[in-house]
Amino acid sequence: MNFGNINSITSNNKNLQSKYNEVSLFKFLEQMTSLKIKIKLIIVIFHCMILNLSIAQNLGNEKMVKLSFLGGEWIGISKTYENGKLIKEIPVFERINYDLDSSILVLQLNSEALLLHTIIYFDETDNTYYYYPFSKHGVRPAPAVFKNGQLVVQSSEIKRFIFAKTEQGFREYGEVFENGRWIKYFQDDFINTN
DSSP states (O other): OOHHHHHHHHHHHHHHHHHHHHHHHHHHHHHHHHHHHHHHHHHHHHHHHHHHHHHHHHHHHHHHHTTGGGOEEEEEEEEEEETTEEEEEEEEEEEEEEETTTTEEEEEEEESSOEEEEEEEEETTTTEEEEEEEETTEEOOEEEEEETTEEEEOOSSSEEEEEEEOSSEEEEEEEEEETTEEEEEEEEEEEEOO
């Protein structure tokens, strides 16, 4: 038996094993570096997502602040019109406050003619306010815009509600589109009880 060959083979195996260990260590370090980079990239992406969410929430809150004139506990008179003539007046009470970190406005209206629980919120994805009036008959959501210091809710193609600040509080009135013009069919005038 030739022990020289065995020593040579053993020596070659040790050299190969050493080179393999060096390559494995290099690959391991490379993978670790790659893993560190991936982790850092994930952290950066996560921070960007949080920042975008924060910016979106700030935009929504900024839009909702425009409706702050509605907040409070209100008493008033609700007037109903028919053919432009006042036909009925009844007392009305409304409580309006922000909820969910000021991302929504909750309106609770009570009168002998109507009980209404309404949610208003601003959707950042389509840059639109939404008005959700809940009654015992259901809900009919409607888009709204804030312009000229008023919230205008377009409940249908021919009906709209307008919320506007007044000297003593705020006014909500409804209009119907007939014969090429908007005609008032109700008006609620509110004074803050606080």
